[in-house]
Amino acid sequence: MGITKSTQFTKNQNRKAELYKALGHPARIAIIEFVINQDSCVCGDIVDEIPLSQSTISQHLKELKKVGIIKGDIEGVKTCYCIDDKVWSELDDVSRLFMSSYSEKDKCC
Amino acid sequence: MGITKSTQFTKNQNRKAELYKALGHPARIAIIEFVINQDSCVCGDIVDEIPLSQSTISQHLKELKKVGIIKGDIEGVKTCYCIDDKVWSELDDVSRLFMSSYSEKDKCC
DNA sequence: TTATTTAATCGTAATATTGCGATAGAATAA
DNA sequence: TTATTCTATCGCAATATTACGATTAAATAA
Numbered sequence: 460m461g462i463t464k465s466t467q468f469t470k471n472q473n474r475k476a477e478l479y480k481a482l483g484h485p486a487r488i489a490i491i492e493f494v495i496n497q498d499s500c501v502c503g504d505i506v507d508e509i510p511l512s513q514s515t516i517s518q519h520l521k522e523l524k525k526v527g528i529i530k531g532d533i534e535g536v537k538t539c540y541c542i543d544d545k546v547w548s549e550l551d552d553v554s555r556l557f558m559s560s561y562s563e564k565d566k567c568c
Numbered sequence: 569m570g571i572t573k574s575t576q577f578t579k580n581q582n583r584k585a586e587l588y589k590a591l592g593h594p595a596r597i598a599i600i601e602f603v604i605n606q607d608s609c610v611c612g613d614i615v616d617e618i619p620l621s622q623s624t625i626s627q628h629l630k631e632l633k634k635v636g637i638i639k640g641d642i643e644g645v646k647t648c649y650c651i652d653d654k655v656w657s658e659l660d661d662v663s664r665l666f667m668s669s670y671s672e673k674d675k676c677c
Numbered sequence: 678t679t680a681t682t683t684a685a686t687c688g689t690a691a692t693a694t695t696g697c698g699a700t701a702g703a704a705t706a707a
Numbered sequence: 708t709t710a711t712t713c714t715a716t717c718g719c720a721a722t723a724t725t726a727c728g729a730t731t732a733a734a735t736a737a
Binding site (some may be wrong): 569570571572593595620621622623624627628631642644645646 | 720721722723724725726727728729733734735
């Protein structure tokens with residue numbers, strides 16, 4: 460198959476998985492780290508930084524944009540990508556909640 | 569292709585992506601939530617809870633075990649799955665660090 | 678012993694992902 | 708205008724993922 464049975468799960472579970480899935484590739488982690496650490500967030504600079512082809516990076520950017528983690532700003536011929544505050548904050552909330560839902564004393568085996 | 573060029577990225581980036589990728593499926597989120605919220609963590613109970621076949625769930629458990637998030641304890645004919653404290657704590661650290669590496673004032677566009 | 682229960686694994690099919698080169702389109706420069 | 712620059716998208720190939728039924732293997736029960 461290769462198709463995920465999303466209908467079987469809650470909205471919350473699906474969204475959580477979707478966000479984490481977007482982070483589930485080293486190139487996308489590298490892109491996010493670069494965008495955060497640089498003043499520049501121009502697409503071309505990302506392409507120079509990350510050892511993958513321009514088309515591949517464009518695709519990864521698209522995926523990150525799809526879940527909302529980054530947003531693209533067309534500035535003339537260039538596109539500037541940056542973190543979307545709202546979704547980054549959502550991701551922070553989701554992660555904190557998820558991580559804190561377990562504590563070592565819950566251990567059952 | 570479909571193959572990830574891991575060699576191009578840092579150990580840290582690859583590990584981060586690997587952990588998030590494991591969380592990037594609603595069934596695996598549901599499994600983790602179930603294991604955390606129930607006293608029971610027996611495989612059969614997970615199969616009863618989650619609307620996917622036994623073999624599919626077994627595969628998801630295998631993936632979670634691969635990155636270390638859960639560990640399985642064979643108890644006679646049953647297997648008890650639970651969170652691996654060390655990896656859960658790693659995930660917590662990784663997430664906190666990653667999330668806090670960006671703050672709204674970094675915005676460049 | 679033989680049956681049953683439990684969970685892992687195998688085999689298979691369908692779909693998704695990753696990656697690249699080529700191309701297209703839009704904005705700017707010459 | 709024409710050329711150039713920049714990025715998105717298309718088309719393709721290779722690999723990965725998801726899902727299921729069937730089977731296997733191991734432990735326990737009858």
